[in-house]
Amino acid sequence: MFPGIEEAVLQVVSPATLLLCLAGVVAGMAVGATPGLSATVGLALLLPLTFTLDPARGLVLMGAFYSGAIYGGAFTAILVNSPGTPSSIATTFDGYPLTRKGRSEVAIIAVTTASVVGGLVGVVGLLLLGPAIADVVLAFGPQEYFWLGIFGLTMIAGLAAKSLVKGFAAGFVGLLISTIGIAPVGGDVRFTFGFTQMQAGVPLIVALIGFFTVPAMIDLMVDPGSRAAAMRREARRREPGLLLRTVRDVLSRPLNLIRSAVIGTFVGMLPGAGGNVANLIAYNEAKRASKTPGEFGKGKVDGVVAPEAANNAVVGGGLIPLLTLGIPGAPPDAVIFGVLLLHGLRPGAELFTTQGELTFTFIIALGVSALLLAPVGLIVGRGLQRAVVRTPTAYLVPGIALVTMIGAYAVRNNPLDVVIMVALGLVGYGLRHLGLPPAAVVLGVVLGPIIEAGLGQGLLTASGDAVPWLSFFTRPVSAGIIVLVLLALLWPLWGRWRRLRAARTTSAAGAAGPAADTEREGTK
Amino acid sequence: MSSDLRRDLICAALILAVTAVFWTRQDFSTPTDVIFPRFVLVVLAVLGLAIAGMAVVRASRNGAASDGEAPEAGAGAELPPQTPGMRQAPGGRSAAPAAAAAPGTSGAGTSLTERAAAEDAASDDGKGGDEAGEEPVGGPRGSRPRWALPAAAALLLAWAAAFGLFGITLSGVVAFVATAILIRRGPGTPRRLLIDVGVALVVALFCWAVFTRVLYVPLPVSVLLGI
Numbered sequence: 001m002f003p004g005i006e007e008a009v010l011q012v013v014s015p016a017t018l019l020l021c022l023a024g025v026v027a028g029m030a031v032g033a034t035p036g037l038s039a040t041v042g043l044a045l046l047l048p049l050t051f052t053l054d055p056a057r058g059l060v061l062m063g064a065f066y067s068g069a070i071y072g073g074a075f076t077a078i079l080v081n082s083p084g085t086p087s088s089i090a091t092t093f094d095g096y097p098l099t100r101k102g103r104s105e106v107a108i109i110a111v112t113t114a115s116v117v118g119g120l121v122g123v124v125g126l127l128l129l130g131p132a133i134a135d136v137v138l139a140f141g142p143q144e145y146f147w148l149g150i151f152g153l154t155m156i157a158g159l160a161a162k163s164l165v166k167g168f169a170a171g172f173v174g175l176l177i178s179t180i181g182i183a184p185v186g187g188d189v190r191f192t193f194g195f196t197q198m199q200a201g202v203p204l205i206v207a208l209i210g211f212f213t214v215p216a217m218i219d220l221m222v223d224p225g226s227r228a229a230a231m232r233r234e235a236r237r238r239e240p241g242l243l244l245r246t247v248r249d250v251l252s253r254p255l256n257l258i259r260s261a262v263i264g265t266f267v268g269m270l271p272g273a274g275g276n277v278a279n280l281i282a283y284n285e286a287k288r289a290s291k292t293p294g295e296f297g298k299g300k301v302d303g304v305v306a307p308e309a310a311n312n313a314v315v316g317g318g319l320i321p322l323l324t325l326g327i328p329g330a331p332p333d334a335v336i337f338g339v340l341l342l343h344g345l346r347p348g349a350e351l352f353t354t355q356g357e358l359t360f361t362f363i364i365a366l367g368v369s370a371l372l373l374a375p376v377g378l379i380v381g382r383g384l385q386r387a388v389v390r391t392p393t394a395y396l397v398p399g400i401a402l403v404t405m406i407g408a409y410a411v412r413n414n415p416l417d418v419v420i421m422v423a424l425g426l427v428g429y430g431l432r433h434l435g436l437p438p439a440a441v442v443l444g445v446v447l448g449p450i451i452e453a454g455l456g457q458g459l460l461t462a463s464g465d466a467v468p469w470l471s472f473f474t475r476p477v478s479a480g481i482i483v484l485v486l487l488a489l490l491w492p493l494w495g496r497w498r499r500l501r502a503a504r505t506t507s508a509a510g511a512a513g514p515a516a517d518t519e520r521e522g523t524k
Numbered sequence: 525m526s527s528d529l530r531r532d533l534i535c536a537a538l539i540l541a542v543t544a545v546f547w548t549r550q551d552f553s554t555p556t557d558v559i560f561p562r563f564v565l566v567v568l569a570v571l572g573l574a575i576a577g578m579a580v581v582r583a584s585r586n587g588a589a590s591d592g593e594a595p596e597a598g599a600g601a602e603l604p605p606q607t608p609g610m611r612q613a614p615g616g617r618s619a620a621p622a623a624a625a626a627p628g629t630s631g632a633g634t635s636l637t638e639r640a641a642a643e644d645a646a647s648d649d650g651k652g653g654d655e656a657g658e659e660p661v662g663g664p665r666g667s668r669p670r671w672a673l674p675a676a677a678a679l680l681l682a683w684a685a686a687f688g689l690f691g692i693t694l695s696g697v698v699a700f701v702a703t704a705i706l707i708r709r710g711p712g713t714p715r716r717l718l719i720d721v722g723v724a725l726v727v728a729l730f731c732w733a734v735f736t737r738v739l740y741v742p743l744p745v746s747v748l749l750g751i
Binding site for chain 2: 031045176218220
């Protein structure tokens with residue numbers, strides 16, 4: 001069934017390959033934890049090094065680096081509210097509140113466990129189901145991407161705790177920001193206000209750092225005492241057995257882990273979606289399925305487990321269309337695609353047969369890298385966590401500011417991006433005080449290009465039809481996603497209706513109680 | 525006018541203003557490029573009007589309700605509504621739900637680590653925030669002088685603008701020290717200032733070395749220092 005897998009296993013367990021896996025994971029974690037440096041940038045930096053290695057070892061190094069980078073993005077998301085990569089956006093929602101509660105170590109251990117499980121599920125999906133389900137990817141056209149984006153937008157219902165209208169207003173502000181620059185289909189230049197540097201739009205990383213990190217920095221600058229006592233106590237506290245307790249706790253709810261990992265694997269397969277979307281959808285589904293959805297966003301462990309299991313599963317999932325169809329699932333996969341081509345390897349079904357040893361070496365090494373996340377992450381990640389928790393606020397805030405400014409600059413080597421980042425941060429701070437959740441704005445910025453490209457391309461592909469709009473409703477996969485959208489929209493309404501009904505029943509029983517007592521006494 | 529009404533009206537006005545500004549900047553030639561931004565602008569305008577309308581309706585309802593209850597409301601009307609299942613902690617702070625905080629009890633779906641966190645949070649109540657803080661920053665918790673927000677915003681904007689003009693090291697060191705001074709609410713002793721400058725130099729040079737020498741990311745160069 002798997003020709004060459006035995007040789008592949010032997011090659012992976014060789015000390016040199018294991019050392020490469022370790023080096024790749026550590027380097028990837030360092031890059032992933034740096035805001036502004038995404039997994040794609042890191043892989044591109046690593047590309048020249050792979051020329052000196054044989055194809056198998058080059059791919060092993062790239063795969064390990066990719067896994068480490070996706071995982072590393074969670075550290076800064078948890079510790080300083082700054083997602084290291086866009087794949088960790090949703091990790092900030094509960095990760096930073098956990099840090100503020102003095103539970104950052106729990107969060108780091110939980111995301112490590114989730115990342116290992118997510119990474120392994122993605123690899124198993126790639127190994128067992130890859131060729132079989134790759135055809136599903138081909139059924140996804142522009143219309144399906146449009147609806148996938150709309151499905152992502154339904155997450156606003158979960159993010160807008162106080163006002164659904166304000167939540168959607170924030171989401172549409174994000175969509176508006178995403179329309180700045182050159183249009184993805186027709187190429188019109190829009191809303192640049194005369195700045196030629198704005199033609200490429202507002203980079204996602206810049207918006208992420210701006211909306212998440214800058215308000216957190218301002219909070220600490222305005223009210224340094226708000227760095228809770230719990231955080232300072234955590235710096236001095238040693239909790240024996242915390243590691244095992246947290247791992248057991250995370251694994252005690254396998255459904256959340258598996259569901260999120262499966263979402264990550266599937267979304268990873270869809271070209272253009274990747275970890276940016278997968279972590280948001282997984283978070284939303286975890287919240288929707290939870291018995292205590294109200295605790296999400298306030299420091300719930302499941303809220304960091306879901307996005308991290310999903311984004312690490314994307315690593316394996318994204319390689320399914322790449323290795324079987326030659327279609328990169330996510331931007332980092334495009335760099336790995338380049339490595340394959342540089343070494344004369346042609347992706348496709350025959351890659352698994354003619355180059356079985358090399359292909360399986362790569363896939364198994366990805367699984368080993370996922371396992372290595374545990375020891376490496378627990379040592380490096382907890383070390384970083386302790387360093388951040390112990391750093392005085394007066395040095396922590398300017399340190400974060402410096403790194404995030406370099407990160408924003410490094411995206412396009414454009415100083416204007418640094419100003420945009422701070423300006424968006426100030427806007428985010430203001431919006432938060434007006435009741436508009438910045439997370440919903442970021443959701444709009446992430447999903448805007450997917451929705452707009454799907455809409456434009458869908459209308460163009462159906463331009464021969466009498467009513468091109470109908471193509472968005474008549475395709476079977478589209479119809480399936482529309483059902484999911486409707487369910488996602490109606491679910492919170494149904495929950496609210498149930499709560500209202502329960503409250504009415506309780507108050508009616510409360511009102512009827514004294515009256516019934518009086519009646520009983522009257523009959524005695 | 526209540527603060528909620530004022531906040532919602534400001535929110536609606538800002539959304540409508542942004543929508544109007546972007547609406548006037550539409551200059552598209554491709555039909556497919558028009559649809560999405562125009563749809564977003566129309567929905568934003570509708571949402572802005574909805575926020576304003578709902579705020580006014582809510583305020584008028586609250587006004588009518590408080591008019592009716594005024595004689596018997598008394599001082600109790602000033603108290604915020606208490607969430608069912610929440611207990612009021614000493615000092616007026618609302619503590620975690622009793623079911624989650626109490627040892628030995630667990631709400632549905634509440635994990636072990638979350639219960640531990642709830643216990644931890646409960647143990648915070650009434651103790652104050654900074655009893656063991658190793659750094660005397662910003663005074664007691666909740667100390668927010670009015671100048672702090674504009675100062676923080678101005679400092680970050682100036683830092684961002686200087687980043688491209690004066691390079692990472694010069695702008696980084698100066699802004700790093702300024703931020704530390706702002707957070708401490710003053711420069712402190714000369715020794716403290718010297719330590720701040722030293723730390724700022726180490727951090728800025730470390731970042732510069734990592735990005736330019738290891739990651740090969742070109743950073744803006746200071747014309748004064750050459751790095």
